[in-house]
Amino acid sequence: EAALRLSGIEKGYLRGTPGEVIVLRGADLEVAPGEAVALVAPSGAGKSTLLHIAGLLDTPDAGEVVIGGEAMQSRSDRRRTIARRREVGFIYQFHHLLPEFTALENIVLPQLANGVAPKAAGERARALLARVGLAARADHRPAALSGGEQQRVAFCRALANAPRLLLADEPTGNLDPDTSERVFAVLMELVRETGLAALIATHNLDLAARMDRTVRLDHGRVVEAA
Ligand code: ADP
Ligand code: ADP
Helix, strand or coil: CCCEEEEEEEEEECCCCCCCEEEEEEEEEEECCCCEEEEECCCCCCHHHHHHHHCCCCCCCEEEEEECCEECCCCCHHHHHHHHHHHEEEECCCCCCCCCCCHHHHHHHHHHHCCCCHHHHHHHHHHHHHHCCCHHHCCCCHHHCCHHHHHHHHHHHHCCCCCCEEEEECCCCCCCHHHHHHHHHHHHHHHHHHCCEEEEECCCHHHHHCCCEEEEEECCEEEECC
16 A cells, blocks of 8 residues: 555646646656655756645645555545555754744654654654754753754654655755764654655755655656656
């Protein structure tokens, strides 16, 4: 069973106006549990659009999004929001941690929103921080952490609710090469050890080469890179 299956996804903006742009034209993609797939394409090709559709933040004009075997297009908005919170974690180039909360609290909050009890949420947050080497930083606010540390906290937050699927948009794009390397290594360990499925948009071909597969967006379709 694929963690994520996109089939026949079509998506355009400003349909029926002179500014119309058709971004996806029948995109198909599967990501298996424990698999990391790199998504490589030039700016404007539709990577963010594809990630937002895969993560149930946006709906396609046509096609089906299946997450963990559940076909999402026919579900209610409420059901899709619940599924997004439970099944999908997002990481962006800029971490968007909440500045007034500690690292630990940033990882606890999404769990509370998902109905986890505070004690269990705190324990899981500590375990995640330890997993990425930040046990000693639990009580620091983001401003007191380095860029690489902040991004590792953002990973922990994305994984707080043990999602099936991790979607990342240039997760190391804002980091220097050494820090990027360390953050990427942690990400791949998590994929290998937890069976997480990851779809990671990147311009970094070295990182892409270390994932299981690379796909490109070509005229609105997903193609396997050679
Ligand atoms: P990428 O992430 O690969 O840079 P995007 O998915 O952000 O690409 O955008 C793909 C195309 O869709 C671009 O031409 C962009 O200008 C256009 N686009 C994206 N979002 C919108 C929107 N909300 N309204 C109109 N056009 C959009
Ligand atoms: P909401 O505020 O819609 O209830 P959640 O708090 O459930 O969203 O957010 C779940 C994840 O989705 C978070 O990681 C958040 O970063 C991401 N997210 C929510 N809305 C957007 C958006 N409009 N664009 C990008 N990411 C979003």
